[in-house]
Amino acid sequence: MTEPTVASAPLAAIILAAGKGTRMKSDLHKVLHPLAGRPMLMHLLDSLSDAGVARQVVVVGASGEQVEAAVADRGVAIAWQQEQLGTAHAALQARDALADFDGIAIVCFGDTPLLAAETVARLAARLQAEDAPAVAVLGFRPADPAAYGRVIAAADGTMERIVEYKDAAPEERAVTLCNSGVTAVRTSDLWRLLSAVGNANATGEYYLPDVVGLAIAEGRRAVVIETGADEVAGINSRAELAGVEAAWQAARRLRAMAEGATLIAPETVWFAHDTVIGRDVTIEPNVVFGPGVRVADGATIHGFSHIEGAEVGPHAEVGPYARLRPGAVLRAQSKVGNFVEIKKAVLGEGAKANHLTYLGDAEIGAGSNIGAGTITCNYDGYSKYRTVIGAGAFIGSNSALVAPVTIGDGAIVGAGSVVTSDVEADALALVRAERQTKPGWAARFRERAKALKARKAAR
Numbered sequence: 001m002t003e004p005t006v007a008s009a010p011l012a013a014i015i016l017a018a019g020k021g022t023r024m025k026s027d028l029h030k031v032l033h034p035l036a037g038r039p040m041l042m043h044l045l046d047s048l049s050d051a052g053v054a055r056q057v058v059v060v061g062a063s064g065e066q067v068e069a070a071v072a073d074r075g076v077a078i079a080w081q082q083e084q085l086g087t088a089h090a091a092l093q094a095r096d097a098l099a100d101f102d103g104i105a106i107v108c109f110g111d112t113p114l115l116a117a118e119t120v121a122r123l124a125a126r127l128q129a130e131d132a133p134a135v136a137v138l139g140f141r142p143a144d145p146a147a148y149g150r151v152i153a154a155a156d157g158t159m160e161r162i163v164e165y166k167d168a169a170p171e172e173r174a175v176t177l178c179n180s181g182v183t184a185v186r187t188s189d190l191w192r193l194l195s196a197v198g199n200a201n202a203t204g205e206y207y208l209p210d211v212v213g214l215a216i217a218e219g220r221r222a223v224v225i226e227t228g229a230d231e232v233a234g235i236n237s238r239a240e241l242a243g244v245e246a247a248w249q250a251a252r253r254l255r256a257m258a259e260g261a262t263l264i265a266p267e268t269v270w271f272a273h274d275t276v277i278g279r280d281v282t283i284e285p286n287v288v289f290g291p292g293v294r295v296a297d298g299a300t301i302h303g304f305s306h307i308e309g310a311e312v313g314p315h316a317e318v319g320p321y322a323r324l325r326p327g328a329v330l331r332a333q334s335k336v337g338n339f340v341e342i343k344k345a346v347l348g349e350g351a352k353a354n355h356l357t358y359l360g361d362a363e364i365g366a367g368s369n370i371g372a373g374t375i376t377c378n379y380d381g382y383s384k385y386r387t388v389i390g391a392g393a394f395i396g397s398n399s400a401l402v403a404p405v406t407i408g409d410g411a412i413v414g415a416g417s418v419v420t421s422d423v424e425a426d427a428l429a430l431v432r433a434e435r436q437t438k439p440g441w442a443a444r445f446r447e448r449a450k451a452l453k454a455r456k457a458a459r
Contacts (some may be wrong), residue, residue, distance in 0.1 A: 010103030011053040014094040017110030018061030018081040023237040029066040031110035037272035037291040040113035050117035057094040086205030088197040107183045111235045134220035138182035142229040148178035159222040162209040180232035365391030373398040
């Protein structure tokens, strides 16, 4: 991302997240619902930090303790709006948290996760332009303006007023520039303007956009800058969340291809917020990346694979139908094939696990081969244990390696073995019961079984 131009005045953010989010029909707070594998609020907080915002205050109400717990390690202040009296009243609740702050406050909403750092910096910079406006508002032009508040402004962005749709005249409703609600005000003006907002309206609430009219009434200027509608899309329902997710994924797929990856069927690939994809990576259809994945140059991810918390090395190969869980590391030119699951295990350079295998809490040496149906038995019901397989080792099909156990370099484990103790380097381990053959036993068994069944049927 291009480094945003940070305004010279200190920046603070007031994030409004006190709404009940009833349309989500969820016990989870609305702003904690995940977008690209991460709570939407965290996307916004990161963008604000990238824009140079030094102080962040989240205003909460219903289920606010969930938000408070989610941001506990981020140095974010929490302000409570005990009564839901409108957006101006909500922003005013941050006054105590910012009592010692002198700078620019960006008021925004916790359910608009795509607000970009560059836009925040641009809005703050506009407030510090030579014409010294008192308020700067972020506007947008949606495909369907619907019931959004309209921004009535001159061609240079000087605002005359913001009018709510229900109060707008027909000519005002024809205006396509809408109010996103994202607002920049100096704290030296903000608390006074918020305190002056009234509630003489149809809902009896105190509305943040009213600070525009109050500033203009004082003889000050209010200005608007524009951004794209997708950036300020608010999320109030699961359907809207799915729509924003789809837009985010579409943009991320385009970025991956622009950076040198091949996506065979882009619309079927799903990325997480932090997925890192190298050059000349090929991703086949129906691949899902969870958080914490890095894929190095030249790797191939075959179809129907699920990868989370894993590292895929240069020219490694995954799938199809593979699952890499957190802690999985594939070194260069290693291969994980169909129906293989790896968790907290390192597959060494050039090593292969081609079929129907589970490798957990393990280290697999370079050039080793893991036969079909092999499992590392890493859990005894109470604790996890580690398996180490040396370089160049060969594990025969349908083997169970009962951890803790070490298979030495170059060792061979015969098919069907249950290995419970270490195998030295270059040794052959065969752990099987002695074969017993009883001629005619199967035929006699079938005869007895048929006779017994016939007697039961005759009763």
